Amino acid sequence: MITLRSYLKGDWREGSGDVATLVNPATEEPIGTASTKGLDLAGAVDHARKNGGPALRAMTFAERGERLKKLSKALYEIRDSLIEASILNSGTTRSDAKFDIDGATGTLAYYASLGEKLGARRTLVDGEGEALTRSPRFWGVHVKTPRLGVAVHVNAFNFPAWGLAEKAAVALLAGVPVVTKPATATALLAFRAMERIVQSEVLPDGALQMVCGGAGDLLAHLGPQDVLSFTGSGSTGAHLRGLRNVIERSVRVNVEADSLNAAVLGDDVAPGSDTYQMFVRDVAREVTQKTGQKCTATRRVFVPRALIDRVQADLAERLAEIKIGDPSLDEVRMGPVATAQQLADVRAGIGVLIDSGARAVWGSATDVKPIGVSAGKGYFVGPVLLRADQPREARAVHEHEVFGPVVTLMPHEGAQDAAELVGLGEGGLVASAYSDDRAVVETLVLGMAPFSGRVLIGSAKIAEQAISPGTVLPSCVHGGPGRAGAGEELGGLRGLDFYMQRTALQGDRAFLDKLG
């Protein structure tokens, strides 16, 4: 049994009482405990503001970038032990663990390179300056400076490594200190990463702290220069957004929440074509990778009515190939979901979709025979392919996110109809469109864009080069309107805006030109 500690005010701290137990989701065996009871979280916030912030702001972007590069390397050096922690506590296969961990080191390295490009400056200039009156001397320019508070990051259980790193990379590059809180149930991986980060001595004191266990009163201490970035359920996101101090003190909040991500197959795509194969491959991957526990996983699939039986058969064939079981076994392609609660939620969620008008056409909520696992143990659920032939009637399919290997297949009546069906999800992180017809793609892209943080367009010419739609790249924004939380992360330098204040400066041009 491992005791996970919190790293606060420059030291590892152990809570007392109210202990949460972490388990191995493949065996249900306890592996560790975490508690924050009695820890001085107000002191941690204060420590970040008084020590971490000034130290980071004293550095240039290039210097902060160098630290991120070193962090990326430090974590990469213990990649194997991080993978083991992921398998043990998150129930991921080795491949799924790498997706999380390599995403973490890759995102750190990406923001390190942005820091290098920004160079020896501490302030960003936003756009071009301009004369504000008829005089060429009285000049206006917009600059961005780091906020003077702390960034609190509340992460989801599904990406303990990436969630920690992608949020921290952006905040630290912006010059804002971080208190990060992994979801307790799968915190082992984040804890191991943090041990390494602390050991590496790369960051100044107070720049990065970690709360392992409950959030306690952490959020109550946030004020007008602080930010809160949350990834998780929409209901928790709404709760955080409604906190009294968050509302009354204008704490900046970013929420990345529920999303009924959609994939659309265009009318023009012939079964068996490269584009069709890309579509089937992507959907099958998105449904099963990380056992469907990705906020970007495809939940709804819209295909031409004439092709729905064919697509159903092809997807079922792909899903049938997926071996489920003990994620430490090489042959296993899909592990359990992360917790008993997730398993219960996934099973109940499938019921909700079926009650709403979908039917299971492949797999079921309960019928699964995992390989290499003691009978009845582990939080396993097989891939489930649902189908709803009347997509506008099956409302829950567009509103209820089942966070597991579950997808619903539906017919559409053309590109415009498909875009409207995607819109029934009321905002998502990513939608994908598969077509080689320019008109079809335009209708889909422009129709889905207002509802989507990201749109991937699959086509024959890029069938081999493209990433799968569920992959979040640091260069593209991650977030979505409405149900997805109305937030934005990453997107290269765009991500820094959340951590900085944009200020219009007005004055003598000669002075302002030198300030930049």
Place this chain on the structure above:
Amino acid sequence: MITLRSYLKGDWREGSGDVATLVNPATEEPIGTASTKGLDLAGAVDHARKNGGPALRAMTFAERGERLKKLSKALYEIRDSLIEASILNSGTTRSDAKFDIDGATGTLAYYASLGEKLGARRTLVDGEGEALTRSPRFWGVHVKTPRLGVAVHVNAFNFPAWGLAEKAAVALLAGVPVVTKPATATALLAFRAMERIVQSEVLPDGALQMVCGGAGDLLAHLGPQDVLSFTGSGSTGAHLRGLRNVIERSVRVNVEADSLNAAVLGDDVAPGSDTYQMFVRDVAREVTQKTGQKCTATRRVFVPRALIDRVQADLAERLAEIKIGDPSLDEVRMGPVATAQQLADVRAGIGVLIDSGARAVWGSATDVKPIGVSAGKGYFVGPVLLRADQPREARAVHEHEVFGPVVTLMPHEGAQDAAELVGLGEGGLVASAYSDDRAVVETLVLGMAPFSGRVLIGSAKIAEQAISPGTVLPSCVHGGPGRAGAGEELGGLRGLDFYMQRTALQGDRAFLDKLG
């Protein structure tokens, strides 16, 4: 007595019962009534989404810009009657009325010119595209498309014309229909402007609607594609941000609220110098223009301790020149505040500042003899100069916005100290720094920027060309962190972001290059 009606669903509508009375603040005589009781506000929201939105989105930016240009001209044509409405219902002098009305037509014209520059496109491209993998074909680019909902604008009582126009200009250029609600007490000017807008037939049906009177259930109908932009008190802003549907459905909200705007005189500035004169002139103007009822008016003034008596004397001399009274008289420089409630709030607020450790050194909350007004009538309050020699102890001076011709003079101990004192306001719309010393200005600007949406730097070289800090230009962002509501408006094209969804597109470069 004028009956103000609402323009909803393509027609003028009159509410019944629950009538609010509008008065002339200089005479306290009733001049009109407004009511929204029984009006179909849900229908108005629906009308905007179903008619106004599609009509606007069908236009290019250039076409929308043309409409804005026509609106600007249409309003300019009735400038004189708008000025009369402002004097009658807002108690503004002619000069203060022009500040509001010319700001309205100017901002419409400015966004018209941006539309012309954007040209025949309907989608904005955000930044440069880039290769997402090693393949040069798989490309990423960010685009912005108009949100598919409605923009509800809830405006403050102090700028009935500009508030209407500056928010509507940005939303309409972005392609999003508007339901605008002026503050009821001073709605006459906005109503007259809307009459002209409707008469001009410039906008498509449903593009712009107006609610004159209470908001009723208007906000309860907002959902994930809608936005709410509010200007007014921090407490109302917090209430709106906490509305159940706003939180649960991720309605985008922009708040522009309380702000303890500051002006700082640098240690290097010699009394009587051009920079000093600019500083005194700006402070006096900001305290008295629109009777101090500007969200950007200077509320706190920090000067070197050695100069505080001199500044006090010079400001008092300026304030003594201000003639107060019936705003329709040519000789009058300052009219009443807008409502009886405002007068009560200003008087009470002066008491709060005095209780906190400030003392009145010129003027008082009650001693005022307005010119040309019946004895005891009108919501008049003279300029009041307060002074607090221990600025860190007089907390209310940094926290309580008195929305009238009231300012507090305080000493600072150098640029770093002054920046920290400005920060005690916990976020403001604008701060100004007056200095000709490069080091002083840098310390002030970088120290104040994280707390400020805008910073004006006054110096000898631009003393004659610069605008006063309270003037909001459409090319610069307007908004501020923390207490100021953490919002952003205007700023040229930056303002459009609030009304658009940014989406990362990933796909074949050849296709994406043409889509832009």
